Amino acid sequence: MSISKILRKLHRGYGAQSAMSLADYTPKEFSADAIAGLSVAVIALPLAMAIAIASGLPPSHGIFTAIVAGFFISAFGGSKHQIGGPTAAFAVTVATVAAQHGFAGLALATMMAGIMLIVLGFCRAGVLISFIPYPVITGFTSGIALLIAFSQIKDFLGLEIAELPADFLHRALVYAENLDSMSAVACAVAVASVVIIVLCKRFIPKIPGPVVVVVVMAVVMLIFDLPIETIESKFGELPRTLPMPSMPAIDISFATIRELFPSALTITLLAGIESLLSAMVADGMAGTRHNSNAELIGQGTANIASALFGGICATGAIARTAANIQNGARSPVSGMMHALWLMLIIFLLAPWIVKVPLAALSGILMVIAWNMSEIKNVKSILRAPKSDAAVLFITLILTVTVDLNIAILSGISLASLVFIQKMMESTQIRSFKEAMANQVGDEAGDPDAISKKIVPEETEVYELFGPLFFGIAEKLSDTMRLFKSPPKVFILRMRHVPMADAAGLHALEMLYNNAIKQNTALVLSGVNGDVKQSIHRAGLHKLIGEANICDHIDKAIARAEEIVSKQA
Numbered sequence: 001m002s003i004s005k006i007l008r009k010l011h012r013g014y015g016a017q018s019a020m021s022l023a024d025y026t027p028k029e030f031s032a033d034a035i036a037g038l039s040v041a042v043i044a045l046p047l048a049m050a051i052a053i054a055s056g057l058p059p060s061h062g063i064f065t066a067i068v069a070g071f072f073i074s075a076f077g078g079s080k081h082q083i084g085g086p087t088a089a090f091a092v093t094v095a096t097v098a099a100q101h102g103f104a105g106l107a108l109a110t111m112m113a114g115i116m117l118i119v120l121g122f123c124r125a126g127v128l129i130s131f132i133p134y135p136v137i138t139g140f141t142s143g144i145a146l147l148i149a150f151s152q153i154k155d156f157l158g159l160e161i162a163e164l165p166a167d168f169l170h171r172a173l174v175y176a177e178n179l180d181s182m183s184a185v186a187c188a189v190a191v192a193s194v195v196i197i198v199l200c201k202r203f204i205p206k207i208p209g210p211v212v213v214v215v216v217m218a219v220v221m222l223i224f225d226l227p228i229e230t231i232e233s234k235f236g237e238l239p240r241t242l243p244m245p246s247m248p249a250i251d252i253s254f255a256t257i258r259e260l261f262p263s264a265l266t267i268t269l270l271a272g273i274e275s276l277l278s279a280m281v282a283d284g285m286a287g288t289r290h291n292s293n294a295e296l297i298g299q300g301t302a303n304i305a306s307a308l309f310g311g312i313c314a315t316g317a318i319a320r321t322a323a324n325i326q327n328g329a330r331s332p333v334s335g336m337m338h339a340l341w342l343m344l345i346i347f348l349l350a351p352w353i354v355k356v357p358l359a360a361l362s363g364i365l366m367v368i369a370w371n372m373s374e375i376k377n378v379k380s381i382l383r384a385p386k387s388d389a390a391v392l393f394i395t396l397i398l399t400v401t402v403d404l405n406i407a408i409l410s411g412i413s414l415a416s417l418v419f420i421q422k423m424m425e426s427t428q429i430r431s432f433k434e435a436m437a438n439q440v441g442d443e444a445g446d447p448d449a450i451s452k453k454i455v456p457e458e459t460e461v462y463e464l465f466g467p468l469f470f471g472i473a474e475k476l477s478d479t480m481r482l483f484k485s486p487p488k489v490f491i492l493r494m495r496h497v498p499m500a501d502a503a504g505l506h507a508l509e510m511l512y513n514n515a516i517k518q519n520t521a522l523v524l525s526g527v528n529g530d531v532k533q534s535i536h537r538a539g540l541h542k543l544i545g546e547a548n549i550c551d552h553i554d555k556a557i558a559r560a561e562e563i564v565s566k567q568a
Contacts, residue, residue: 029330036329037337040083040320044070044338045345045353046210047320047368049231050361051086054151055094055312057103058235062086063346064242065306067339069314072302074335078126078294079279081286083320083335084302088368089270090313092147093404097263099166105260107248107307112257112264114307117271117300126292129272133419135384135391136411137273138377142392143399143407145372148365155362158186158228168400186228186359189217193363208323210364217360218352231361232354240347245308262405267303269408271315275299278316285325319371387418420471427466429475448495448553456489459560463493468531470503477510486518488567489560493553495526505538512543521563523548525556 044066052062066085073084097106120126150168153175154161160181165171196216197209221230231238250256279290299315306314324334346353381392395411432450455461462479466472480490492511500508515522527535527549535541541549550556 025331025333030333032328032330033334034337036324036327036334037339038341039327040324040334040338041341041345042211043208043323044083044085044317044320045342046214046356046361046364047317048086048342049353049356050210050364050368051088051091052312053155053231053358053361054088054091054148054365055086056098057094057312059231060235060239061103061310061312063238063342064309065311065314067242067342068309068311069302069306070342071336071339072305073275073298073314073316074332074339075298076294076301077275077279077298077316077332078291078296079282079316079321080288080290080332081282081321081325081329081334082275082279082290082295082298082316082332083324083338084275084299084314084316085320086312087274087315087317088148088365088372089141089144089274089315090267091151092144092399093263093266093270094312095151096166096404097260101260102250104248104250105256106312107310108250108252108256109260109264110267110307110311110313111248111304112260113267113271113313114300114303116264116268117296117303119300120268120272121293121296121298121300124293126272126276126296129269129276129292132269132273132412133391133415135381135388136395136408136415138374138381139392139395139411140399140404140407142373142378143396144404145369145374146396146400148372149369152362152365152369155229155358156187156190156366158183158359183228185226186357189220189226189228189357189359190363190366193217193360194367197364197367209367213360213364214353214356217357218355221355221357222352226357229358230354231356231358234358235354238346238350238354240350242343243310245305248307266405266408267313271299271303271313272296274318275316278318278321281318282321282325285322387421391415391418423466423469424471427464427469427472429472429479430463430465432461432463450493450553453553453557455557456561456564458488458564459491459557460487460489461491461493463496465496468494468497468500468504468508470501473503473507476504477507477514479511480514480518480520483518486515486520488519489521489523489563490515491523491525491553491556491560493525493556494531495528495553497526497528497531500531500534502538505534505540508535509538509540509543512540521548521560523550523556523559523563525550525553527551 045063048062048066049059050062052059052065070083070085073082077084094106097109101109147168150171153159154164157179159175159178161174161178165174193213196213200207200209200212220226275295276292279292279295282288283290295316302314306312324338378392382389391411391414394414395407398407398410432455450461450463460483464476468476480486512522522544524544532549535544535549548559550559
């Protein structure tokens with residue numbers, strides 16, 4: 001089977017639900033896509049260069065990423081309007097991996113992440129990434145924004161620092177020690193760049209501020225030759241074509257893969273989360289529906305291709321995707337055209353682009369960092385329960401001061417513990433006497449309320465509300481110890497139990513064992529199909545007895561009457 005046939009089959013099975021037919025694609029739609037692609041390319045160029053520089057790499061790597069990854073994400077992704085490329089969320093991770101393992105190590109980690117994304121897509125795990133708690137996402141996004149802004153202080157102020165340390169606190173000390181080397185010219189250019197972007201957004205929102213900054217500042221440098229660093233003075237000329245694809249120049253061994261795995265996992269999570277968030281934004285703006293699994297496959301393919309062509313990791317870019325829709329994009333062709341336009345722009349304009357001062361790009365990144373900081377979302381979480389605010393701030397602090405991997409894992413772990421605590425608080429075991437005394441569960445519209453039933457003598461009825469999981473296991477298994485005089489029958493109502501895990505089933509077994517020790521028969525009531533299936537898989541039906549596993553309270557009461565009468 002040819003590669004083209006494989007790709008077509010893949011796209012039919014996993015591709016965007018909005019995938020178009022070439023037979024229905026008209027010249028008018030192509031014209032709209034070409035114009036939208038050009039508009040996005042103009043926006044993407046300064047951002048790609050700025051993000052690469054913020055990552056400690058030459059701007060060419062950002063341009064290669066925008067071209068190659070941008071093309072593949074649109075061609076094979078699951079969103080109709082997604083625009084992909086380098087994003088600020090990767091800057092900290094890219095800088096760290098490149099500093100520790102060189103660009104070859106970064107390229108290999110990017111390819112590993114691409115493979116993981118493809119595997120996740122084929123395993124249909126796209127929906128699972130959305131389960132990462134919102135405070136965790138906000139926390140590390142805000143932390144990354146702070147790190148990006150902090151990394152730009154050198155170029156924003158024009159400080160003369162030969163080499164910056166990677167550590168946040170150490171870097172702050174170096175900044176403080178070199179404030180006397182601040183360049184007034186560089187600072188003025190950076191501030192002017194921020195002002196231009198703000199004014200463009202306020203008065204001419206259709207014209208991207210970063211584009212105006214690049215054009216204006218390049219012209220200023222050509223006319224006045226200001227004494228500040230430019231792309232050309234620091235990185236030399238920009239390449240005018242893509243490099244030939246090649247494998248990373250690194251020993252690909254098990255030891256190397258194991259060393260790079262944490263970084264590759266971080267890239268996988270960031271690429272998956274940001275691309276799916278961007279696809280959701282696009283759906284909201286354009287009224288489309290993306291395929292999350294196809295999007296992961298497209299992202300994985302794009303990251304592998306980007307690394308082969310000298311690029312860095314990529315994902316869906318929310319701002320560029322929104323601009324694509326606003327400029328009239330009709331199909332994924334607009335994203336592919338944006339990549340082709342970028343190639344044409346660097347071929348024609350590379351000698352002028354390198355005249356842009358680094359202070360101007362730092363101003364662009366400062367605005368990006370502010371937009372990423374999610375101040376509104378942070379404020380809303382602060383008004384939420386204190387546990388959510390704690391998750392946010394711990395994730396943010398660890399992102400800034402320790403490591404992004406640890407921050408994400410710690411944030412997810414803490415959020416999981418908070419969730420478990422809330423589930424434990426919501427899961428309750430109540431006796432029917434308590435329910436009748438407090439009128440709990442005895443709503444007039446409930447025909448199965450225990451107050452409307454005749455419970456046999458020497459029978460206790462307890463009801464479990466919530467999942468039968470490890471958080472409630474100990475409380476359930478100890479229930480029989482509450483009785484001074486054990487009943488002959490103990491009915492456990494489970495009509496509000498949606499599921500049972502291994503620990504919950506073990507607790508149910510312990511409850512049965514404790515009941516047997518006290519000569520009490522255990523009867524289950526209201527057991528749904530899923531829970532009953534779990535009970536059978538665990539073999540508990542053999543202990544409890546099929547006759548004692550009832551699907552309704554009336555059957556459970558009848559079974560209790562039968563047991564009591566036999567023991568009379």
